Amino acid sequence: MKDETMTRPVLRIENLCKSFGTTPVVTDVSFDVHPSEVIVIIGSSGTGKSTLLQCLNLLHLPTSGKIFLEDQEITAPGVNQDRVRRQMGMVFQEFNLFNHLTVLGNVTVGMTRVLGMPVKDAEKKAMNELERVGMADHRHKYPAQLSGGQKQRVGIARALGMSPKVMLFDEPTSALDPELTGEVLAVMQKLAAEGMTMIIVSHEMGFAREAADRVIFMENGRIEEQGPPDRMFTRPESERTRKFLSIITTGKAEPPSGSLGQDTL
Amino acid sequence: MLQFLLPGLGVTVSVTLIALCLGGCIGALMAVFRVYGNPVIKGLAASYSVVVRAVPVVVIIFILFFVISAFIDLSPFMSGAIALGFASGAYQTEIFRGAILSIPRGQMTAARGIGMSRAKAIRCIILPQAFRVAIPSLINEVTLVLKDSSLVFVIGVPELMRRAQYASASTMEPLLAFGTAACFYIVLTLTLSKALEAVEKRFAIQF
Ligand SMILES: Nc1ncnc2c1ncn2[C@@H]1O[C@H](COP(=O)(O)OP(=O)(O)O)[C@@H](O)[C@H]1O
Ligand SMILES: [Mg+2]
Numbered sequence: 190m191k192d193e194t195m196t197r198p199v200l201r202i203e204n205l206c207k208s209f210g211t212t213p214v215v216t217d218v219s220f221d222v223h224p225s226e227v228i229v230i231i232g233s234s235g236t237g238k239s240t241l242l243q244c245l246n247l248l249h250l251p252t253s254g255k256i257f258l259e260d261q262e263i264t265a266p267g268v269n270q271d272r273v274r275r276q277m278g279m280v281f282q283e284f285n286l287f288n289h290l291t292v293l294g295n296v297t298v299g300m301t302r303v304l305g306m307p308v309k310d311a312e313k314k315a316m317n318e319l320e321r322v323g324m325a326d327h328r329h330k331y332p333a334q335l336s337g338g339q340k341q342r343v344g345i346a347r348a349l350g351m352s353p354k355v356m357l358f359d360e361p362t363s364a365l366d367p368e369l370t371g372e373v374l375a376v377m378q379k380l381a382a383e384g385m386t387m388i389i390v391s392h393e394m395g396f397a398r399e400a401a402d403r404v405i406f407m408e409n410g411r412i413e414e415q416g417p418p419d420r421m422f423t424r425p426e427s428e429r430t431r432k433f434l435s436i437i438t439t440g441k442a443e444p445p446s447g448s449l450g451q452d453t454l
Numbered sequence: 455m456l457q458f459l460l461p462g463l464g465v466t467v468s469v470t471l472i473a474l475c476l477g478g479c480i481g482a483l484m485a486v487f488r489v490y491g492n493p494v495i496k497g498l499a500a501s502y503s504v505v506v507r508a509v510p511v512v513v514i515i516f517i518l519f520f521v522i523s524a525f526i527d528l529s530p531f532m533s534g535a536i537a538l539g540f541a542s543g544a545y546q547t548e549i550f551r552g553a554i555l556s557i558p559r560g561q562m563t564a565a566r567g568i569g570m571s572r573a574k575a576i577r578c579i580i581l582p583q584a585f586r587v588a589i590p591s592l593i594n595e596v597t598l599v600l601k602d603s604s605l606v607f608v609i610g611v612p613e614l615m616r617r618a619q620y621a622s623a624s625t626m627e628p629l630l631a632f633g634t635a636a637c638f639y640i641v642l643t644l645t646l647s648k649a650l651e652a653v654e655k656r657f658a659i660q661f
Binding site: 246248271272273274275276278279281283284285286287288289298299302303331333347348351 | 558560561563564565566567568569570571574578579582583586657659
């Protein structure tokens with residue numbers, strides 16, 4: 190457990206709301222993310238976890254509320270959103286590797302085309318990141334030639350290449366065969382140990398127990414309960430949390446929406 | 455016979471290539487407008503493609519030659535090439551639009567996620583993939599433009615068709631003249647398609 194009182198938050202979310210049309214999807218979410226903190230967000234499908242994550246790096250613009258990245262309010266008018274996104278790495282459930290680029294190309298393209306790094310420097314840094322995720326030997330392959338777990342590790346390297354202040358993971362292992370989740374979780378665990386600040390939507394309870402400093406349970410677009418993993422998993426205060434956890438631990442990776450008696454379709 | 459026709463070959467090839475390149479630029483741009491533009495731009499791009507595809511190519515050639523060239527100085531060769539390019543652009547708009555729409559949404563999301571602007575994401579991530587998807591349809595378009603290039607003879611451009619007509623008139627052997635021209639078109643079509651197929655192989659990506 191890191192000391193949260195001493196440090197200035199990397200990310201501060203204040204009363205964040207996001208609606209699509211008139212449908213509220215994220216409602217009044219507030220929390221701070223401290224340097225090197227690892228936050229795992231859990232909650233049933235359709236509850237707004239992905240939307241929340243995509244609001245954090247402005248892939249979705251919040252309907253209301255404020256987000257601060259270090260000292261800058263990134264939701265303020267006139268902020269360069271592309272510049273904000275460069276500072277936050279995002280890892281997707283479906284990997285979304287660039288299909289026409291090699292593994293190396295996937296990691297360098299952001300450095301060369303966005304940060305304007307010289308190709309040589311970018312390749313050097315990309316190789317470092319690929320070493321970190323154990324994919325350096327595959328640098329000349331195309332995404333189609335990789336397994337799901339390998340794709341996801343390249344996805345992580347691509348995000349790391351931009352030297353992000355925070356890493357956002359949206360169900361990084363949900364699209365993987367069970368035998369491949371381990372290699373991705375191991376990489377994430379290593380990043381956590383190295384002090385990377387991470388927000389992870391995941392239902393890998395074992396991983397959450399080991400790596401998370403805090404677990405946030407979301408329900409219907411709100412934070413229902415949050416706390417350190419050992420307390421959340423053993424003595425949840427909310428009845429809904431308890432219900433959700435019992436569903437999750439009896440096997441299913443993600444319970445279908447509506448399983449909590451609240452249909453969010 | 456060959457001495458009549460051979461000079462026309464170069465003209466046909468250049469008219470076709472200029473038209474294809476111009477059409478490719480127009481097509482890619484209009485396709486981007488149609489997929490990513492605001493409603494006004496979308497509408498304008500859609501009208502271009504609908505109107506131009508509805509009008510016979512010969513009409514476009516005449517309009518460009520007689521109407522436009524009254525204002526700006528355009529040789530028949532250039533008017534013909536531009537008219538064909540303008541027409542081909544409408545078809546290539548549809549080809550590129552379909553190709554862009556076939557690229558998974560996640561590619562754009564991921565590109566934005568590493569801080570690319572929309573324009574840069576389209577240029578560096580979407581279009582390179584869309585181009586590869588489009589190649590088989592583009593090969594088809596190449597053969598169509600090549601054949602349409604014979605239409606510019608109506609404004610007196612000395613391309614293959616025009617030359618064949620000369621040859622037929624002066625040698626009184628129409629079958630030989632037009633037969634030879636037909637062979638040239640066949641060889642050209644095969645050559646251009648093969649060239650593009652090589653490009654397709656070179657850049658193939660598996661999904
Ligand atoms: N772009 C969008 N437009 C409209 N509705 C959306 C959009 N994205 C997500 N939603 C809706 O918002 C709700 C929450 O989705 P999501 O954030 O993906 O949930 P989760 O990641 O927790 O499964 C869902 O009901 C979904 O249908
Ligand atoms: Mg989701």
